[in-house]
Amino acid sequence: MTNQTSNQAGTALSDLPADLPGLVRIETHDREAIMPMIVDGMRSVYPHEQIFGKYCTVNDYVNCPPDEVFLYLSHTLSLEEWTYSLRGFDRTDEPGLWLATDRLGGATYLRTVAHADARTVDYHCAWDQGKHLWMVYLMRVLDARTVLDVDGSVVLWTNCHHPFYDENPYPETAPEGRTEWVGDLWDTFAPGHQLEMSNLKAICEYRWANNLPVTPTWMSE
Amino acid sequence: MDTVSLIDIASYLPENRVSADYFARYAASDRLAHNVMFRSPKYRHHVATDEKAVDMAERAVAPLIERQGSETVSNVDILITHTQLPDVPVLGSGGDLARRLGITPDWVVDLHNGGCAAFVYMIKLARQIMQTSDASSALIVSVQNGAGQFCTQSDVRTRPESAIPGDGAGACLLAKSEDAPVLGLECRTYPEFAGDMTGVVDPPRKYWEPGTGQFRIAFTESKIAKIFARGNRLVPEVAMAVCKQIGIAPSAIDTLVTNQPNRLFLRNWREALELPVERHPDTFDECGNLFGAAIPVTLDTENRAGRIANGSLVMMSAFAHAGDFAGAGAIRWGAAPVGA
Numbered sequence: 001m002t003n004q005t006s007n008q009a010g011t012a013l014s015d016l017p018a019d020l021p022g023l024v025r026i027e028t029h030d031r032e033a034i035m036p037m038i039v040d041g042m043r044s045v046y047p048h049e050q051i052f053g054k055y056c057t058v059n060d061y062v063n064c065p066p067d068e069v070f071l072y073l074s075h076t077l078s079l080e081e082w083t084y085s086l087r088g089f090d091r092t093d094e095p096g097l098w099l100a101t102d103r104l105g106g107a108t109y110l111r112t113v114a115h116a117d118a119r120t121v122d123y124h125c126a127w128d129q130g131k132h133l134w135m136v137y138l139m140r141v142l143d144a145r146t147v148l149d150v151d152g153s154v155v156l157w158t159n160c161h162h163p164f165y166d167e168n169p170y171p172e173t174a175p176e177g178r179t180e181w182v183g184d185l186w187d188t189f190a191p192g193h194q195l196e197m198s199n200l201k202a203i204c205e206y207r208w209a210n211n212l213p214v215t216p217t218w219m220s221e
Numbered sequence: 222m223d224t225v226s227l228i229d230i231a232s233y234l235p236e237n238r239v240s241a242d243y244f245a246r247y248a249a250s251d252r253l254a255h256n257v258m259f260r261s262p263k264y265r266h267h268v269a270t271d272e273k274a275v276d277m278a279e280r281a282v283a284p285l286i287e288r289q290g291s292e293t294v295s296n297v298d299i300l301i302t303h304t305q306l307p308d309v310p311v312l313g314s315g316g317d318l319a320r321r322l323g324i325t326p327d328w329v330v331d332l333h334n335g336g337c338a339a340f341v342y343m344i345k346l347a348r349q350i351m352q353t354s355d356a357s358s359a360l361i362v363s364v365q366n367g368a369g370q371f372c373t374q375s376d377v378r379t380r381p382e383s384a385i386p387g388d389g390a391g392a393c394l395l396a397k398s399e400d401a402p403v404l405g406l407e408c409r410t411y412p413e414f415a416g417d418m419t420g421v422v423d424p425p426r427k428y429w430e431p432g433t434g435q436f437r438i439a440f441t442e443s444k445i446a447k448i449f450a451r452g453n454r455l456v457p458e459v460a461m462a463v464c465k466q467i468g469i470a471p472s473a474i475d476t477l478v479t480n481q482p483n484r485l486f487l488r489n490w491r492e493a494l495e496l497p498v499e500r501h502p503d504t505f506d507e508c509g510n511l512f513g514a515a516i517p518v519t520l521d522t523e524n525r526a527g528r529i530a531n532g533s534l535v536m537m538s539a540f541a542h543a544g545d546f547a548g549a550g551a552i553r554w555g556a557a558p559v560g561a
Contacts, residue, residue, distance in 0.1 A: 036260070040485065042453060042485075042489075043493075044457050044489040044490060044492060045457070045492055045493040
């Protein structure tokens with residue numbers, strides 16, 4: 001390191017117009033200016049649409065080590081246990097692609113993408129067809145010691161409101177006579193996912209507390 | 222359990238009606254002045270220089286005597302007062318008010334906590350006394366008188382928060398009766414939030430000692446956001462608790478009357494209870510933050526205008542100071558003016 005200034009304030013955003021719309025920074029809006037904006041955003045209650053309309057996030061604490069929870073979630077077959085209605089998982093001919101039955105809707109194709117270093121587990125799914133897995137369940141397991149100063153895990157889970165929720169892009173793949181589409185359930189995702197999160201919590205906590213393998217041996221066989 | 226009813230309600234506003242210009246003129250900067258003009262109430266009433274708290278209490282009670290007869294008021298068994306800024310720091314207005322009214326109640330209580338929710342707390346206290354003793358009627362008085370006193374001091378009036386308070390007083394008459402029953406009450410104390418509102422003098426001294434700094438009420442600056450979030454939560458919470466207690470949905474509330482520290486709270490509280498603005502009247506633009514007098518002043522204002530029908534459901538709800546107390550109460554209204 002040479003003795004150059006480490007203060008980058010002079011160069012930050014120097015490539016952008018000074019009055020770029022949408023920017024609120026202390027250089028242009030002091031504390032007194034933003035307080036009304038901030039306070040206006042603090043409500044007693046929030047409309048469901050505002051909180052769960054575009055993105056649906058549920059989080060919970062699980063009294064079980066994060067690596068254990070991550071490992072469990074990273075096994076596609078764990079969904080057989082902790083989801084409300086996904087059952088009967090089978091591998092397809094395509095590597096990594098699974099087929100299960102959502103007892104609420106029918107055939108669900110699914111691929112699990114997990115990254116151990118960040119403890120992220122993403123389930124890419126779709127009803128009816130496995131070519132375009134547009135319905136993505138994004139999960140991340142945190143070490144509760146880091147974020148809450150207690151042993152265990154914090155599980156973050158978000159779904160984004162993909163436009164296909166509003167209209168089935170592949171109507172030709174839908175089974176005859178089925179009237180409901182997965183997107184019809186979007187507004188139930190928050191309480192529905194919270195319920196499944198509770199399932200996940202109960203399963204992992206029981207196994208961990210009773211010295212059972214959190215990921216049962218049958219899943220990895 | 223004897224039913225206790227709210228028989229009548231009255232209020233008093235000091236004559237001196239002060240516009241926002243008064244504070245804008247003294248604001249420390251143009252920005253503050255702008256803030257005062259657009260965020261503070263259009264008007265507030267200030268107590269007169271020679272007007273005591275007990276004068277205000279007496280003036281708030283006067284319409285009750287006029288309507289209910291002096292004998293009714295003379296016979297009250299319970300007198301409970303709440304005074305924001307007592308004329309003499311060591312006691313409230315109760316004794317002197319009783320002397321002026323020529324009454325000798327069995328119970329005279331100067332309630333000094335409860336803040337903006339004191340009116341609800343006093344009703345609860347009076348009901349408790351009535352249900353456990355021979356007492357059969359009560360007079361309750363709430364006096365808010367700090368706005369025209371410490372908020373108008375030369376160093377304090379330059380601060381934006383000084384434009385918010387207003388002075389006024391409210392009174393009500395309670396009796397053992399089925400006519401206008403108090404259906405449910407919920408009062409909750411949160412001691413953990415009791416230290417976040419303080420009296421400040423700079424340079425520091427005891428408020429009664431001679432010195433240069435001017436006394437003002439302040440909130441712990443670093444906790445402003447927390448206090449705001451607390452207020453957002455507490456008022457709907459205690460109102461919902463009363464709804465649950467009496468077995469109604471918040472949508473059954475015909476008139477919600479709350480304390481009124483600012484417009485945002487008013488908006489947030491009715492949003493939380495899912496009530497339209499017309500069912501949540503306030504007197505903010507005329508009176509500012511009336512603290513413990515807000516509920517009776519707004520109730521009386523609406524009642525005199527004929528907007529609270531007998532038989533309708535009134536919900537009062539408020540939180541105090543920085544959140545150390547909250548109270549709510551539901552009344553089946555029966556105090557509509559004759560002919561309304």
